[in-house]
Amino acid sequence: MRITFAALLIVFSGSAFAEAEADQPRTPWGTPDFTGTYDTATLTPVQRPNYYADQLYVTKEQAEERAQQTAQALAANNAKKDPNREAPPEGGDGSPGAAGNVGGYNTFWIDNGETLNSFDGKFRTSIITYPENGRRPGLTPEGTARIRALYRSFARNDGTASWVHRGDGAGPYDNPEHLTLADRCLQGFSSTGGPPMMPALYNNHKKIVQGPDTIVILVEMVHDARTIRLNSEHPPDDVRFWMGDSIGWWEDDALVIETTNFNDTPAQAPASRHLKVVERFERLDNRNLKYSFEVEDPSTWQDRWAGDYVWPESDERIFEYACHEGNYAMGNILRGARRLEREALAATE
């Protein structure tokens, strides 16, 4: 449908201008057409590893080596395991990472890309491009306090309720409200829905449905749909949203989206209700969009920060990510903590 329309434009006008206009898929009402499903998974991290310093790109050889290492690690992890192997020891086997040191996730669940993100054949070391070191600026004292509170449930799990004998005895799993928004199925983790929308460990698909006045971006994780009103205004300051209020407009062939009116806990932790995000979508070629963002929240970071990465179109379909309906983990985490607390108290009596 879109290709046919572009072709028609070329047929009906011979001018160079019209050809330039037709060089990308367009909606019948004339704007660039970003409708489609995109897989935003990438091996390029949001923040640049320190050893790259201000180096934004790696060589093609380095990028290929990284992709190969990832493929090999994946193959090794996917190799058949001894079905009679022992369960992990109580408290975990000490390994780090998403397995949570008790075998929580294996690679079947992980889908964080196969290659580094690349523009024009140049491979990126980070998604963040400003500040020049590719890392978020330092936190304000307020931002630091917020991130400490956010990560209170990330205590090392040694298989005991070690907290009952510490300080006031308050623990990381005292209440459902103390778990992360992702654990509670309120938002995806890693700011996958954002904004800014970042790649995550898995479920990186996004779907754009584009109308003349309204554009929706479905974020796979937690079925979060961002609705963007074109040429509109933000609501009064006391109207707040989990993903903020997004308004958009076209600047030539770029879609610009400004988001404010966040609630107190935007997906991009540890941002505050003062967060403002400006995003841009532009078409790079038939299969790829460029997604850029600029973030500012003076109560959280000492400077603004910005970045961009490529969203490749995907032929996959997005399945429903219901989350809350199957969140047996929430009950199990709380009940497990209650049991460990009883055991810890009984042992000291």
Added chain:
Amino acid sequence: MSRFLKSLTLGATLLACLSVQAEDDWVAPRIAGTEIPDLSGIWQAIGSAHWDIERHLARPALQLRDGPAVPVPHQRILALGALGAVPAGMGIIKGSGTIPYTAEALAIRDENRADYLNRDPAIKCYLPGVPRSTYMPFPFQIVQGHDSMFIVYEFANADRILYFEDPGPAPVDSWMGQSYAQWDGDTLVVEVTGQMPDTWFDRAGNHHSASMKVVERWTPTGPNHMQYEATIHDEETFTEPWTISLPLYRRMEPDARIMDFKCVEFVEELMYGKWRRNPLPRGWEE
């Protein structure tokens, strides 16, 4: 060009005349630059279908217990008084006004109603499925492109992708199902399959099985109205297919929008409160 436009308008008018619902001389607007009817906007159902889709009289509460003289509200809802009562309604079921349950399925419906507070999945903020999402007392927004469509519901942030190319059998059951949409004149026909058996039709215990197929018909009938019909096919639960029909109204406020009602956070006390380190009193639990 103008002759072309005139003939298009005439054609569309003729189509509208054939439809039983369309207002006189009104033709559904088109998506800019296309002949596709424009259903986009923020819509909402009005009425009491979300309480009970069958024709029904008012009753004291969603769940009752035996009283000395007549059934009275269950103790868990008693405090809501008149605001916990169920308003009457003519129902939205075409024809008889009742659902043609098999005897076994009717017995389950009655059990659902008797044990309502434990059983209605929407109480736990689960995704309500189709067609229930349409007439929940919350607005929903249709976002429509020239070859794509998406529905965002306020309740539980539920949403649906509408596929205009046959997606084949649903690869896995889901709460909101898989939607395959086609145009029949100005009516959008959506076949919804692959829904979990766990969603209900309303707050009255009306239920279905995993083999349910819903065929929706969305017909624009005026600038601010649509007629919504859904035919329910489910041989495991019903003796024959049956159809609901209700109008949908455009939300007219200039600042109308889909607000946040994730509701997951609103049910944490209900679902998980008893596993807090220091649970709050839960006197209503027996």
